[in-house]
Amino acid sequence: MDDRVILRVGAKILIPFILLFALxxxxxxxxxxxxxxxxxxxxxxxFILYALVxxxxxxxxxxxxxxxxxxxxAGVLIYAGVGYLTMALGGEFLAxxxxxxxxxxxxxxxxxxxxxxxxxxxxxxxxxxxYAFAGRRKVQT
Amino acid sequence: MxxxxxxxxxxIPLVAAPFAALVNRPRVSWAIALxxxxxxxxxxxxxxxxxxxxxxxxxxxxxxxxxxxxEYVVDPANAWVLLIVGMIAAVVTPYALLSIEREVPDAxxxxxxxxxxxxxxxxxGIAITGDVFNVFVFLEIxxxxxxxxxxxxxxxxxxxxxxxxxxxxSVGATFIVIGIGLLYVMxxxxxxxxxxxxxxxxxxxxxxxxxxxxxxVGITLKLALFPLHLWLPNAYTYAPxxxxxxxxxTATKVAVYLLLRFFFTIFGASFSFGEMQLDKVLMPLALVAxxxxxxxxxxxxxxxxxxxxxxxxxxxxxxxxxxxxxALGLTAGxxxxxxxxxxxxxxxxxxxxxMYRVGSVRIxxxxxxxxxxPWTMAAFVAGGLSIIGVPLTVxxxxxxxxxxxxxxxGLWPVAVVVLVGSxxxxxxxxxxxxxxxxxxxxxxxxxxxxxLSMLIATWALxxxxxxxxxxxxxxxxxxxxxxxxxxGVGS
Numbered sequence: 001m002d003d004r005v006i007l008r009v010g011a012k013i014l015i016p017f018i019l020l021f022a023l024x025x026x027x028x029x030x031x032x033x034x035x036x037x038x039x040x041x042x043x044x045x046x047f048i049l050y051a052l053v054x055x056x057x058x059x060x061x062x063x064x065x066x067x068x069x070x071x072x073x074a075g076v077l078i079y080a081g082v083g084y085l086t087m088a089l090g091g092e093f094l095a096x097x098x099x100x101x102x103x104x105x106x107x108x109x110x111x112x113x114x115x116x117x118x119x120x121x122x123x124x125x126x127x128x129x130x131y132a133f134a135g136r137r138k139v140q141t
Numbered sequence: 142m143x144x145x146x147x148x149x150x151x152x153i154p155l156v157a158a159p160f161a162a163l164v165n166r167p168r169v170s171w172a173i174a175l176x177x178x179x180x181x182x183x184x185x186x187x188x189x190x191x192x193x194x195x196x197x198x199x200x201x202x203x204x205x206x207x208x209x210x211x212e213y214v215v216d217p218a219n220a221w222v223l224l225i226v227g228m229i230a231a232v233v234t235p236y237a238l239l240s241i242e243r244e245v246p247d248a249x250x251x252x253x254x255x256x257x258x259x260x261x262x263x264x265x266g267i268a269i270t271g272d273v274f275n276v277f278v279f280l281e282i283x284x285x286x287x288x289x290x291x292x293x294x295x296x297x298x299x300x301x302x303x304x305x306x307x308x309x310x311s312v313g314a315t316f317i318v319i320g321i322g323l324l325y326v327m328x329x330x331x332x333x334x335x336x337x338x339x340x341x342x343x344x345x346x347x348x349x350x351x352x353x354x355x356x357x358v359g360i361t362l363k364l365a366l367f368p369l370h371l372w373l374p375n376a377y378t379y380a381p382x383x384x385x386x387x388x389x390x391t392a393t394k395v396a397v398y399l400l401l402r403f404f405f406t407i408f409g410a411s412f413s414f415g416e417m418q419l420d421k422v423l424m425p426l427a428l429v430a431x432x433x434x435x436x437x438x439x440x441x442x443x444x445x446x447x448x449x450x451x452x453x454x455x456x457x458x459x460x461x462x463x464x465x466x467x468a469l470g471l472t473a474g475x476x477x478x479x480x481x482x483x484x485x486x487x488x489x490x491x492x493x494x495x496m497y498r499v500g501s502v503r504i505x506x507x508x509x510x511x512x513x514x515p516w517t518m519a520a521f522v523a524g525g526l527s528i529i530g531v532p533l534t535v536x537x538x539x540x541x542x543x544x545x546x547x548x549x550x551g552l553w554p555v556a557v558v559v560l561v562g563s564x565x566x567x568x569x570x571x572x573x574x575x576x577x578x579x580x581x582x583x584x585x586x587x588x589x590x591x592x593l594s595m596l597i598a599t600w601a602l603x604x605x606x607x608x609x610x611x612x613x614x615x616x617x618x619x620x621x622x623x624x625x626x627x628x629g630v631g632s
Contacts, residue, residue, distance in 0.1 A: 080155055
C-alpha cells in the first residue's frame, strides 16, 4: 500500500481522533450514551484501521498478539477485581459506595473502573478476532 | 465470607478463567481449573445444606435492592442444579488432565481450561441468578465457551458440529431474549420474583402468551427436546471426551432447570399448564423422544453418538416428568436431572478412556475390549445398567418415580412408554457389551487399561450411581423440596 498516499495520510490523521473519541465515549459513559463496550469497539476499530492501512506485520509489531490476549483476560480481572475490592471493604460484590469516602464519588469511581475493565477486554477480543482472521493463510483448493 | 458465598460461587471461577489463560502452562492451567471446579462443588454443597436448613438465600449485587438490582436467589431447586454442575466439574477435571493432553494440542490446553472454567461459570450463573436478563448473559457465557470447547475436538468434523450448534444455539438464545424483552415491555421488571407477582395481575393480552411461546421454543432448543435436538448428536460425538462428559451431564440439565423456573416460578403452573396447555405439547414430544431416539440410538456405530441419542431420549424422561405438572412428576423430573448426570457422566467418561487407549469409539474397534480394559468396560456396563433402570441403580429410582407419577394420573400408556424405553436401552447397551465381552480381542491389538486417574474419576461416578440408587433418601428429599418450591406449596 506504499503508493496510496491519500489513504495513508488520511488514516494517520483519523486514527488519533478515533482513539480519542473512544476515550470520550468511555469517560462520558456515566452522563450520556456510551460506556466500556462501545469505547472498546471504537478503540479497536481505530487500531484495526491502522492494521488495514499499514499492514498486519506493522500492527503486530505495535501490539503483539500476546499483548492482545493479555488485554482480553486482564479486563475481566479488572472488573472482578473491583468487585473483590468492594467486598474487602465490607460491601456487597460491586457495591461501589464503599470505594470512596461518600457514596456519590464511590459510584462514579466504581462504574468508571468496571467500564475500564470492559473496554480492555472488548478491545483485546476485537483485535484478537481481527488477528485470527487476518492471519489466516489462503486455503489451497 | 459465608454471607458472600452465593456470589463467590460464581465470581471465583470467573476470575480463575483469565488466570488459566494467562499462565499459559498446561498443567498450571489444569490446576487452576481443578481448584475452581472443587470450589464450585464445595460451595454449592454448602449452599444446598444452608438452603435446606434455613430457607432461601438472597444476595443483592452491588447493594442494589431487588427488583431494581440484580439479585442472586438460592432455593432448593437451583441449589440442586448448582450441586450437579459443581459435582460433575469436580469429577471431570481430575480426569481431564491426561485425556486432554492426548486429545487437544499442547498450545491450546490453557485456552481449553479457560473456556472450560467459563462454561462452568456460565452454567452456575444461570442457575443461581434471580434476574431473567442475567440468565441470558450467563447463557451466552456458557454457550459461547461450549462452542469453543466442542470445536477443539480432534476430528475435523468437530468444527462443523460446533458451527451447527453455534447457529442453533444462537437461534435459541435469540428466542429467549425476545421472550424476556416482551416480558419486560409488559411488566417493566426483570426480577423473577417481581415478574411472578406482576404477571397474574395483568389484563388478558396477547403479548404474554407470545413471550411464553418464544421462551418455550428457545429453552427447549437449548435442552435439545425432540425435534429441536439436531445440534446435539454431532456436538457430543466430535467434542473432546472430557467436554462431552461435562456438557452432557450439565448443560442440558441447566436448560431443564430454566424451563422449570420459567414455567413454574415466573408464569406459574396454572398459566403454563392451564391457559397455555403446555402439557399437551410437551408430553407427546417427550414420549416421541423416548421412543424414536432410543431406536435411533440402537442403529449407531459410534458409541459416543449412540450415547448422544440416548441423551435425547433421557431428556424426554425429564420433560415427561415436568409435563405431568404434579408434585410427584416434578420430583421425578428433578430427580432425573441428578441421576442422569451421574449415569451419562460415567458412560461418557468410560468412552473417554476407550478413546485414550484405542483412539476411536467406533463399535467395530471394541472387539474383546473387556479383556484389555476390564475396569473401563465394567464402568460402561454399570452405567448402562443405570440407563436401563436396573434396581439398585439411580436409573431405577428415576423411573420408579416417573411411573408412579404417570399412574397417579391414570396415564398407564405413559408408564408403558417408559418401560419400553428401558427395554430399548437394554438393546443399545447390549450392543456394546456383546462386542466388548463376547468377541475375541484383535490379535495385533496392544491395548492397556486406561490410566489410574481417569479410572478413579470414572468409578467415582459409577459408585455414586449405586450409592444413590441404594439409598435415595437424600436425593429424593431434595428433589421433593425443590418440586414443592416450584409448585409454590410449602416454602
